[in-house]
Amino acid sequence: MVANERVARPRDREAVEIGLVRDAYRFIEDVQEGRRHDFDDAYGDWFDERFELLPPPSYPEGAQVFRGRSGLKRWIAVTREIWDEWRLKAERFLVAGDQVVVLVRVIAEGHLSGVRLERETAHIWDIADNRVTRCEVFLDRSEALRTVEAAS
Numbered sequence: 001m002v003a004n005e006r007v008a009r010p011r012d013r014e015a016v017e018i019g020l021v022r023d024a025y026r027f028i029e030d031v032q033e034g035r036r037h038d039f040d041d042a043y044g045d046w047f048d049e050r051f052e053l054l055p056p057p058s059y060p061e062g063a064q065v066f067r068g069r070s071g072l073k074r075w076i077a078v079t080r081e082i083w084d085e086w087r088l089k090a091e092r093f094l095v096a097g098d099q100v101v102v103l104v105r106v107i108a109e110g111h112l113s114g115v116r117l118e119r120e121t122a123h124i125w126d127i128a129d130n131r132v133t134r135c136e137v138f139l140d141r142s143e144a145l146r147t148v149e150a151a152s
Contacts, residue, residue, distance in 0.1 A: 020130065024132050040069065051067070051069075051071070053066040053071060053135050099151070
């Protein structure tokens with residue numbers, strides 16, 4: 001080992017993974033809110049080209065998988081169309097191997113209905129090669145935690 005070379009400790013790796021997921025949330029929010037206009041150029045900074053977003057079947061988007069760059073862009077567009085307000089408030093990050101579970105509070109207001117929604121959810125983010133590869137959304141936080149536990 002070279003004298004200046006550092007071996008990544010588990011805590012360091014966890015911090016990097018949490019930082020990556022935080023940045024992915026920030027990127028999505030900034031695009032949704034019109035604060036970023038470089039989606040295509042910046043996408044690869046956080047997302048793998050094979051990224052998959054899996055919202056629950058009961059979401060207004062229905063049971064579908066949003067794949068890759070075009071899929072995430074389409075999901076953002078659908079979200080803007082359905083909701084006047086759509087905020088994700090990350091409340092807690094839990095690292096389990098190459099996955100990060102995020103306990104999220106969704107705050108939204110329907111575009112046509114005006115209905116306000118506040119809901120506790122969980123997202124499981126998969127990470128490979130310092131990029132997020134998948135995000136599965138759970139309406140039941142306990143189910144998300146059981147899913148990660150079963151995969152361990």
